Amino acid sequence: MTKEEIIKAIWNELPNLTVNEARRIYETTLNVVKDRLSKGENVELRGFGNFIIRDKNPRIGRNPRTGEEAEISKRKVVTFRPSKIFREMVGNSE
């Protein structure tokens, strides 16, 4: 499934919108989520899951191609913890 299919689904739910409006609203929604995450804020969407910003400590890694050691700097990463409902939906699927 891609963005265009989600936009079509939005348009199906709100047929008074044009497809372009539905696209703009989709983009706005994702941009708001991205913006909050980039400010270091968690985004908690009940029934779906939580996007959580985690701090990773620096560590020594290896370049898998050359085997050389290199320090991987301290960084922030975004992780997703799916809600119980989402996990159950996926876990019970075949």
Add this chain to the structure above:
Amino acid sequence: MTKADLVAEVSKLTDLTKKETETVIRTILGSITTALSEGDKVELRGFGSFRIRDRKARQGRNPKTGDMVSVPEKKVPFFKAGKELRSLVDYC
């Protein structure tokens, strides 16, 4: 940020009513959960992708009693942040 905060902000930015915005957000999230529960994956450019990961069966313990229990293999939703989101999150 909670779902209610997201609805309020998107509604402000798009001139949709709160009710319409709720419908939009419910539709976006519902599309993703439905796709994964049907075994499909979802790729959202600039944001990331949602797919299913298989977890192997393992021996676990009941944390309360300490008894060994076997945890069967299962499928779990997995999100991988896209390049753009990863760099946005890291440079701040």
